[in-house]
Amino acid sequence: TDYEENLALFARAGSPLAEDPSDPENWRGTEWIYPAGTTAQPVLVNALKEVGLGLDDITSINMDVSNALTAYNGGTGDGLGVWNVIAFGAEDAGHVRIGDAGTLGFTAPCGTVVLPEMLEAKRDLIETAVAVFHFTVEWLYESEDHMEQATEWFLEHVESEGLKVN
Numbered sequence: 741t742d743y744e745e746n747l748a749l750f751a752r753a754g755s756p757l758a759e760d761p762s763d764p765e766n767w768r769g770t771e772w773i774y775p776a777g778t779t780a781q782p783v784l785v786n787a788l789k790e791v792g793l794g795l796d797d798i799t800s801i802n803m804d805v806s807n808a809l810t811a812y813n814g815g816t817g818d819g820l821g822v823w824n825v826i827a828f829g830a831e832d833a834g835h836v837r838i839g840d841a842g843t844l845g846f847t848a849p850c851g852t853v854v855l856p857e858m859l860e861a862k863r864d865l866i867e868t869a870v871a872v873f874h875f876t877v878e879w880l881y882e883s884e885d886h887m888e889q890a891t892e893w894f895l896e897h898v899e900s901e902g903l904k905v906n
Contacts, residue, residue, distance in 0.1 A: 745842030747783045748827040750812070750820040750835035757818065758836035764791040767798060773812055774821030776802035779841070779848035784821050786844040809833075825905075 751758035756766040767788060774780040788794055798819075803811060805822050812820040813833055822830055831837060841847055854866055880886050898905045 745840060745847055746827050747779055747821070747823045747841040747846070747848055748830070748837050749784060749787055749839045749844075750822070750827075750830045751838050752818065753834050753836050755818065755836075758838060761787070761838040762791060764793050764797075767791055767793055769798070770818035771799045771801060771816075772819040772821060773801045773803050773808045773817040775805050775808065776800055778805075779846075779850075780805070780821040780823065782846050782848075783839070783841050783844055784819075786846050787839045790844070 751761065756763070757770060760766055772784060774784060785795060788797065801811075801817060805826050808820060808822055809826050809829055811817065812830070812835070819838075820830060820835065827837075827840075852866070852870055859866060876890075880890050895905065
């Protein structure tokens with residue numbers, strides 16, 4: 741139901757990789773934390789291909805996306821592959837975005853998956869949910885006022901859920 745371009749790769753500020761991600765030697769031998777087997781992996785592969793390298797030239801550490809940022813913030817790894825709000829959290833923590841799906845030629849489809857029996861039993865509800873998602877996205881981008889209103893609603897919602905977001 742969407743195309744994701746915020747699958748991002750980060751390096752530590754001041755590191756050779758952050759300073760010059762076009763130099764293959766700054767990648768070689770680095771340790772990368774990301775959820776292997778997810779769409780984060782082809783984004784990393786595309787970045788490596790751009791400098792003539794592959795996954796064999798780095799060390800991969802498989803970790804779920806939110807724990808990956810926690811580990812990275814704690815000093816583990818040289819690079820990080822994460823997405824969505826976790827990617828924004830990495831930026832807020834001062835890590836340097838050195839590429840993402842949008843700039844590396846890999847736009848990942850993100851979709852809604854449903855069991856066949858559920859689709860048969862509740863097709864109208866599922867179609868309505870998908871339509872609401874797409875109409876909401878269209879509404880968001882119609883005006884800056886809509887985006888501001890949606891931001892307010894989002895912050896109210898996450899606050900009521902007890903999540904820490906700013």
